[in-house]
Each structure stands twice: as structure tokens, then as C-alpha cells.
Amino acid sequence: MRLRVIALLLLSGGLLQALPTLAQNTPARTGKVERIKVHGKGLEGNLAGDSPDRDVSVYLPPSYQTDRNRRYPVIYFLHGFTDSDDKWYGFTKHWINLPTVVDKTLADGKTGEFIIVTPNAYNRYFGSMYSNSVTIGNWEDFVAYELVDYIDKNYRTLPQASSRGLAGHSMGGYGSIRIGQKHPEIFSSLYLLSPCCMLPAMNGPGNPEMVASMEGVKTQADLEKAGFFTKAMFASAASWSPNPTNPPFYLDLPTKEGVLQPTVIAKWAANAPLASIDGYIGNLKQLRALAFDAGSKDASIAANNKVLNSVLTNYGVKHTYEEYDGDHINKIAERIEQKMLPFFTQHLSNQPAPRSARKR
Template structure:
């Protein structure tokens, strides 16, 4: 009888232990797969030689947020494709990476896509392009420094040297939202030798206004900003005008902002607006058709309620179609922000999963 009781208790203990293990392995909050599919975020500083001496006085040592995929810490011999993701105007890398409260957390979106099997693993890199003017437009300028070169050459070189990347264009993607979408097209159409695939999410600034702030009230507001403190308090449109001027119409003799605005003494400045137009991807696309044809894949989208941007990417679709350049274009039901996380999860990440190369190609 005593031995029978012992056997019963042992059976019950074993059953409870097994049940507990099954519970831990199957309950979503504690499952092995849940732990295994969570990436890691690092935030580092990457110096930009081309950002040194910028007239705005911004540091050339830039914060950079990096998402390392779940297997990066355990599979020490594995190398990964990289997506360089560019944030939007007035945003910063820490906001997108869940380090500061924001409307999106990119790591959470990627982790969700991995858990649902919608994407392969990537390293994702985002530099902090927030500056004195609230955004760099990812352009080269004496006023803000050479941001285009920083992203395309200096940052890529640093990441390849310090992380287990697959250091080849076929394994590098470039993407971004809003100002970052603009930067993606601007940089990507010039550098197919660095980035092979591009995804533009609601890209801004594809066709800058050729007339500038012609409304007298807007012009007066723009010219009324005399100090940095006043610029900090300005509305979004005014800030965007200063950022555009700092990026596309710098003036090293015009302190304190070192820019030429598109209006002076209430009058439009045609030369300034011409300089802005020369930086519009839709105006320059014809010059880079041979480069764009070298890209492996190109996709872009925008919400239908984001009317001006949706209209501009429809023009981009038409231009690429005329040149018989393969691409993916979609206008969906949404605005500038409300479905971006969903688009990244369901469209952007699968796009790069399908189009980037996941192994090192041997040189011939």
C-alpha cells in the first residue's frame, strides 16, 4: 500500500511538472518562440566626416538606432542583410525605436512580423537626422552638412565594419517614411551600387512648390522669424520652409540661419525656388533613369487621404511606367500616419524579404 501511494504521488508530480512545462511553452507570453522572436535595439554614435563644420552647429557625431534580429546574439557566424530606414521630418531615431513615446515602434512591428512569419531577419539601421531645422532632408549642404553622403557611404561603411552584415548592394535595402521616403528616392536613385532595393512610404517633397509661400500672410510669417527661439515656436509649415532652405538653398554669409528663403521683402525669389526644384526627385528622375534601371526592386505607396503625396507618387508611377522600369505602386485607404505600422509589417518587410539576398555572393 505504501509503495502504491509513492507511485501515485510520483505520477501526479510528473504530470504536474509536464503540464507546467507545456503551459510555459504554449502560453504566448512565455513561449520559447515568443522569446526567440524578439530582437534587440542598440543606440550608438557614428561620426560623419562630411558633417563636420556644418554652419548650423549640429554635432557630426550622430545617434544611430540599430535593430538586431533575434538570432544575432546566438548565431555568431551568421551574416544579415541590412535595411537602412530613414525617419520623417520632426521625428528622430529614438522615437521610431520605442526609446521615446511615439505613434510607432519599429522594433515591435518587426517582432510581430517575425512572429507571424511575414518576414525574414534583417539588421535595421536608422540615423538621427533631427537637427537645428528639425530635419536634414538627407541632402548635402554647407549649412547642415553632407547628409546624403553620410547615409550612403559613411554610415554604410561603419555598419559593415562593426556588425555582421552581408556587405554587398544586393543585400542592402533603403526605405523611409515622409521626409525619409524623399531621402530614400533622392539617395537611392543616385547609388544603385550601394542599395539594390527601395521602399518609399508616403514620400514628401517629390515636387516642391515652384512659387514658394506666395500668400502674403505666410511670407510675412516666414520672414518674421529672426531667432532660433522663434523658429522653435513656429508652425509646421514655417519649420518645413526653413529645413528646405537649409538643405537646398544654403547661404554661408546669411547669419544666423545661413539660408536663402524663397521670399525676401515680401517678394518671391525665383532663383531660390529653382534651386529647390533642382532637388525634387520627380524633376531629376530623367537624369537618373540608367541608375534606377540598375535597381533590383522599387516600391512606393501612400494613403488616399494623404492627397498631395498620393497625387505625386501617381506621377512617379506614370514616369517609371513610361520608361518601362518595373516597380510596385499602391494607393490605399489611409492618411499620412494611421496605417504606416501595418504597411511596414505587411508590405515593406515582405518586399525586402523577397528582394534582398541572404547569402554572401562569391566574387567572380
């Protein structure tokens, strides 16, 4: 017995002495987050006065610091309306800590490693709709071209469409289909979490109370105090019906003195993905994968997803659609963990494409 105790003590001592070496050789199990600035040439001179130097949060997977020769697929993740990148990456008070979700899926062995990139699209109007506009700047082009080019030049990415995914929640889901259906040469796989704004607002604001609230906003202070849907009207107008001769907001609202403005409504309709999707079917068929979901209690968005599902089915576009028991926000972290990240693990290439097959 005494010899066994001595042997165990010696063994324990040997293990303790070896622990520092083992720790040095064990790869980190959590990723690293950087918050950088990316200049948008197409965002310069926007009439809203927002800075063209945008904050961008970048998640680097655990092995990024240790495996210096490895290159990674990239997920571009777009946040929702009134959100910002820092609320998703733990820099400020957050409702979802995306890096923590990703680290958990890695620890559980449910996902591969990715670089994940989220630009800060919060602006004077509380969201850019990821659209091109003289009022807010060319956000669509910033995401598709300038941000992708910057990330490819400054991080060890796999700079090819087959290794790039585009995803987002709510306004970010809208931005993902808006941009993704135009650029299969840049993004090969799309995942839309509760995408908003899919159908055209043919009836404008919808009720007298909303019209009064919207037209009652005269100053930036008024807009700051306005309700969520009034703010959304201004963001939509700044994105889809800009007017460089109409200060102080440089936009046209869908009503004027209570009267519906058909030209504005037509402009908004032209920016609704379900109104324009027929012209992009060829592009959507080029995608490696397309998926979208929404909670069953998120009534209007779930209904629009069903329309999208029907359109894609009729055209023979491969896709996955799911409606789950939830609302607009209560299961998003769970969906990212259990659905979105495994989706990109399955569909994004983690190997360099042959040089002759590469795009962008």
C-alpha cells in the same frame, strides 16, 4: 486512476526540471535594440552648429545573439521631418515602435530577419532632408557612405548592394528616392512610405500668410515657436539654398521682402526627385525592386506618387505602386508590417554574393 495521477505528477516533475534547459536552448523571439554614435566626417563644420556625432538606432534580429556565424541583410530606414530615431525605437515617447512591429512580423512568420538602421537626422532646422549642404553638413553622403561603412565594419552584415535596402517615411521617403536613385551600387531595393517633396515648389511658399510667417522668423527662438510648414521652409532652405554669408540661419528663403527669389526656387526645383528623375533612369533600372505607397487621403503626396508611377511606367522601370485608404500617418505601422518588411524579405538577398559579383 491512482497510477495515472502518479504518472502525470512524475511526468510534470520531469518537465519542470527540463524547463530551464529548454529555455536556454530556445532562441530569443524578440530583437535587441542598440543606440550608438556614428561620426560623420562630412558633417563636420556645418554652419548650423549641429554635432557631427550622430545617434543611430540599430535593431538586431532575434538570432543575432545566438547564431554568431550568421550575417544579415540590412534595411536603412530614414525617419520623417520633426521626427528622430528615438521616437521610432521606443527610447522616448513614440508614435510607432518599429522594433515591436518587426518582432510581430517575425512571430507571425511574415518576414525574414534583418538588421535595421536609423540615423538621427533631427537638427537645428528639425530635419536634414538627407541632402548635402554647407549649412547642415553632407547628410546624403553620410547615409550612403559613412553610415553604411560603419555598420558593415561593426556588425555582421552581408556587405553587398543586393543585401541592402533603403526605406523611409515622408522626409525619409524623399531621402530614400533621392539617395537610392543615385546609388544602385550601394542599395538594391527601395521602399518609399508617403514620400514628400517630390515635385518642385515653382510658386514658392504659396500664400501671403506663409510668406509673413516665414519672413517673421528672426531668431532661433522664433523658429522654435513657428508652425510646421514654416519650419519645413527653413529646413528646405538650409538643405537646398544654403548661404554661408547670411547669418544667423545661413540660408536663402524663397522670398525676400515678399518678393519671390527665382534663383532659390530654381535650386529647390533641382532637388525635387520628379524634376531630376530622367537623368537617373539607368540607375533605377539596375535596382532589384522599387515600391512606393501613400494614403488616398494624403492628397498631394498621393497625386505626386501617381506622377512617379506614370514616369516609371513610361520608361519601363519595374516598380510597385499602391494607394490605400489612409492619411499621412494613420496606417504607417500597418504598412511597414504588411508591405515593407515582406517586400524586403522577397527582394534582399540573405546569402553572400560570389566575390566576383560583389559591389561595395
